[in-house]
Amino acid sequence: MQNFGYFGIIAWLPNYLSEKMELGVTKGSLWTAVTVIGMLAGILIFGQVADRLGRRPAFWIFQAGAIVSILVYSQMTDPTALLVGGFFMGAFANGMLGGHGALLAEMYPTQVRATAQNVVFNIGRALGGLAPVVIALLADSFGFAFALALLPIIYIIQFLAMFLLPEKRGIELE
16 A cells, blocks of 8 residues: 555656646756655654554554645645655655565564565555556546545555554564
8 A cells, every 4th residue: 555655646746746836847856856865764764663662653653644744745835845845745655665574574474474575565566556547547637636635545544454463563473
């Protein structure tokens, strides 16, 4: 689900910023780069939060941050606010990627861990790859801001799914 949010944002953000927000290609690229820098920072910060608070709390914090930051970003019109907001949206919307490996590793016994992780992660990537098409269809009908504002639904689903995963913190793995 997280990949859907990431691909949905990053595939259409340059177009949205250059055409709809009238920032042009050069400025739109700068705004997109700041969002990517936020994503990189978020991945690094996520690891620190997960080590200190645990995986579930870290995911919940970042998922809640993604929900809020994407909704707020989708309503912004000021270029400076878009620049700053893009950093935070990137950090929260993609930062939790830094924890997927550790989370998935804890879910499966050693003998099937690599296969299970690859299957789960790549099914997620495949579904995430549909995001640019879905966003394009929604944006064509309702506008990009509306399509972007729907992405928090992805993070709400993730937030709720975390309740279904068994807590493995402090349990020795096989």
